Amino acid sequence: MKSDISKYIKRCFELAKKGKGHVSPNPLVGAILVKNGKVIGKGYHKKYGSAHAEVNAINNSTEKVAGSTLYCNLEPCCHANKQTPPCVPLIIEKKISKVVISNFDPNKEVNRKGVKQLREAGVEVITDVLENEGKDLNKFYFKYVKDKLPYITLKIAQSIDGKISLARNKQTWLTGKESKKFVHKLRSEYDAVLVGAGTIRTDNPLLTVRNVKGRNPIRIIIDGKLNIPLKSKILNSNDPESTWIITSRNVDEKKIKVLSKKGLRVFKIATKRQTKLELKKIMKVLAKQKITSILVEGGRNIFSQFLKEDMFDEVIILQAPKVLGSGIGISNIKKIKNLKLLSVKKLGDDTKLIYGKNLSD
């Protein structure tokens, strides 16, 4: 019985994942209805603004849902001040007799209230099934709701000896095709990718999704002095409204006008010093724009600043099987930053190492 519960919750996770890249700032949610040991309905949250997973499972069901058990990775919602009607009253109305969830919704308007309402209506509720896996699946959502900041991942492609390029301002391709594909997959799942102005000057990237199917992320460039070349590919894309420039308040207004005319969005951030932008301020501005997750792609100065200001949740190292010796390292921080190894595996000829924060620091 217990393993059946885990099995159905795992299927909810799999369903939920289908929404990756499309539901933000909402969570990824999958739902399954089971009656007499048989799955009678399933659904997932497909797109921000569209029906919730529970509603889709109920609507797709092949039998009457009364008396069935609803499996869902997240606590059903009970608040009305949003785009779609709440799920809890529907579950009660449809006489679903039991609800099994992985995580309570961290959103204060729902947190434990959804479960409470269900129980008060006589619905049996089981909670915290595979709760760590559930939290990991919705790591963007949990971070965003709890800290009101995006989940930040530093993605660093490097040599064995921690070099990201052969020399300053020299584009160096280190990793193989499997790593490239993996990066494009990440881009299709994160709300935004972020680079510094130096990366635009050196690599002239598009930062779009090309090697896998998926939607393009918002492209964010931190450029305190606003001096990236106007001919850069990223400033001349088909969807200029998806390229956002973060700059300082004291920058030349004429420059901003040129960029705005191209259709790009420019955000001006207050700075203490001349043009040094504080990451936390930037992240708060981006969170207000409903950016729940950011993939930081470089370069060295950007990585250093995120590490130094402790503004990251995850570091993904794609390590190519090369020793560069001389070259540009991943950071110029002065103090040791301790991380925690979460996972490591081969990725083609490269190695994918995933680190999280070291909370004992």
Add this chain to the structure above:
Amino acid sequence: MKSDISKYIKRCFELAKKGKGHVSPNPLVGAILVKNGKVIGKGYHKKYGSAHAEVNAINNSTEKVAGSTLYCNLEPCCHANKQTPPCVPLIIEKKISKVVISNFDPNKEVNRKGVKQLREAGVEVITDVLENEGKDLNKFYFKYVKDKLPYITLKIAQSIDGKISLARNKQTWLTGKESKKFVHKLRSEYDAVLVGAGTIRTDNPLLTVRNVKGRNPIRIIIDGKLNIPLKSKILNSNDPESTWIITSRNVDEKKIKVLSKKGLRVFKIATKRQTKLELKKIMKVLAKQKITSILVEGGRNIFSQFLKEDMFDEVIILQAPKVLGSGIGISNIKKIKNLKLLSVKKLGDDTKLIYGKNLSD
């Protein structure tokens, strides 16, 4: 039947491994005698100069060996100009009817001759069973016999960003206790460990085996100018004859006398330039001393030289979950060195990455 053959050869590998650290310059060999589906005898080569695995298996057998099958990871020997009598005549004399091996012996005096003699005497011989695993088990022996050079492994403990210490001449402990234990295990298996004079000055190591059971390796120091401090722990060990100093011919003879008086061995190598030692010359000298395997433990200049001169067979990276930013990198080579990832796994909080040569270079 086929899987039975593999199973018995695997057991030979396991038996052979018991000799690790004790049989050099001989190969690791294990042997099993099977009669009517039952193991009737097993043995392994325990120590250089002592009986071969085949002889031990025959001597340990619980039944008459006539008509049995001998499993052995290496081709039985047929040459007499050595410490122990050859195995092939014994196998024939004992009327063993079948021999199954993993590898032909690369030693020219035996290579394919042992198998030929057995077949000529009417013994059925099956060869090349799990031959890659067999070669990997005896990688030291194959390298030493084929190239007349030791098998060289660079062992590098580093941060994520490829730093081995915080600053020049500053000892920095990066990796955890599991990595330390692993290094001591390696030391107990390699014939010798090797470091540069800088590592002696900075870390003042003993380079002995302490965290695991096992014998101490020969400790080799490359010190072209012969200026390591005479108080260094490594120059004052209980077994000074196991500490070898490699220096240049043009060094002060008085310095050599002081070291020789302590019981240490000093090797003088001819140099083209003032004191720059060529690694290949050093390795040839060490191979003549029957050193078949060397674990190179640092520091940066030594790693750089081995990489530059292409004098390595394997690179083991023990990567600690830290970003150092500033600090001393693993090498100062100027040209990219491509390697090949062989394996990667977690080791405590660290990551163990094993690289081999990239032969497509």
